[in-house]
Amino acid sequence: MLSHTILPCNQPFLERRSDKHMTCGPLHRAAAAMVICAAFTGPAIAQSSSEAMIADALRAAPASILETATVSDLSGNILREGTSDYTCFPAPDGLAGPMCMDAEWRRWMAAWMGGTPFTAERLAIAYMLAGDSPDGGASNNDPAATKPTADNNWIVEGPHLMVISPDPSVYDGIATVIETDGPYVMWTGTPYVHLMVPIAARPEQRSVQ
Secondary structure (H helix, E strand, C coil), X not given: CHHHCCCCCCCHHHCCCCHHHCCCCCCCCHHHHHHHHHHHHCHHHCCCXXXXXXXXXXXXXXXXXXXXXXXXXXXXXXXXXXXXXXXXXXXXXXXXXXXEECHHHHHHHHHHHHCCCCCCCCCEEEEECCCCCCCCCEECCCCCCCCCCCCCCEECCCCEEEEECCCHHHXXXXXXXXXXXXXXEECCCCCCCEEEEECCCCCCCCCCX
C-alpha cells in the first residue's frame, strides 16, 4: 500500500513526464513526499549486494513475471534487465515491502508523489506478494498520512495485489473499510483510489503512538 510508495524522488524509472512531477518540494502531498525522499536519500536503503537487492525485489513477484521482470534498485539503477512491462524494486527500510509495478502503476506513483491528478488509462495491477514491512503500512483513507493515528485507519497488509481502473465506479459495492474479509478500496474519493486484494493472512498491526 502506500507505504507502497517506494519512489525515489529524482530518478527516471518512474517515467517522469516533467521535472515538476518528480521533485520533493512543497507539493500537495508534501508531508508524505518529504518523508519518503528523506528515507531514500539516506544510508538506510543501502543493500549488501546487487544479488541481495534482486532477491528482495522478486519476493513481490508472482510466478508469471518472476523470470521476465526488470529489477531496479531504489535509485533507478537497473540490476537485471527484463522483457516484461513489470519492474520490481526492493523494500525501502521502514516504509514498505518490495513491489512490482507495470508502466501504468509507475505513472500512478509519479502522480501520487507529485500530488498531481491521475486517471488510469487502462486496468493495471501491482504486486506486493511479500506484504508490508512490520513498521510500514498506510492509512486507508488519507494518501498523505505518514504514520498511524486514532482515526486514519492505518493498515499493515500481508501479501496482496493492487488494482487501478479508468472507471472508479467498478469499485462500487466493495468495502471501503479494512475490517473486511475480502478486497477493499483504499483512498476512495481521491485520484489515487485503488483496490486492495489481500491474498494471505494479515500480520500484526502497528499501535497508534
